[in-house]
Amino acid sequence: MTESVLDVLMYLFETAGDEGVPPEPDRDGLREELERAGFHDREIDRALEWLDGLAGVRDDEVGAAPTDHGVRIYARTELARIDAEGRGYLLYLEQIGILAPHQRELVIDRLMALDSPEVDVDDIKWVVLMVLFSQPGEESAYARMEDLVFDDRAWAVH
Template sequence: MKENTIDVLMFLFEHYVDDDMPFEHDQDTLTVELIESGFPSYEVSKAFEWLEGLAEQQFLSPSDSPSSKAIRIYLPYECEQLDVECRGFLLFLEQMDVLDNFSRELVIDRAMALGSDDFNLDQLKWVILMVLFNQPGQEEAFVWMEDLVYNEEAHTVH
């Protein structure tokens, strides 16, 4: 099975992010654990770079984002990464007030940073979940999205 960066990120999110558990792992320890779990070292490095990029985004001001009346026009390279289904889902989340313009732009930035050739809606949902988890004040949106992601997973397993 070919593991990619989003697989590493999903594994980290599911196994190491827990509000009740102190984060006792440093990057070197996690890298070793991830490689021992079967993830390629290149993808592990890319995942940590992706997380660093996400952390840097926290310091941007929401006032830097487009106004709420703006219409998002996707660039051709964004359309290659985010198909119609993904773009439609982002619009749906905006209309449901799960994503604001600032969060949407962070999601698009992080999705583009993956550079995956086979990016899909399920992967986008995980990116959204990770972005919302890392954004202060987005707790309600995170819970909504977490419910959606984990409930859909439960339904596809049966």
């Protein structure tokens, strides 16, 4: 089975269901469940590190709080991994009110932490869902994003 960190994260996210994930999930239990599902140790370790990063990132760690009227300039490393379509999709999510600028920064941080050579719009959708799911009070934005994830027609380049 060839899997990526995102595959492991998506499995965890989809199996979490509506009850959510406890604030301090049992790591050994998660590891055992992932091994039973057929994931390998390396991807499991990287996925758990990714989750630790999501839980441990504070607003001040992703830079100064961006304003609603600021312009995001991407670093070379970000440009190399997030193509124009992906950057456009992130801007679209901001414009329709699903992501606030500080959440966009958290999403970019978590995309870069995936360690994939490049990310596509589907990867972005799932990471946005995971970020919104992890933040209290974002139920409405999460529900709107969930509609976008499961309705591919909602995003089209014009």
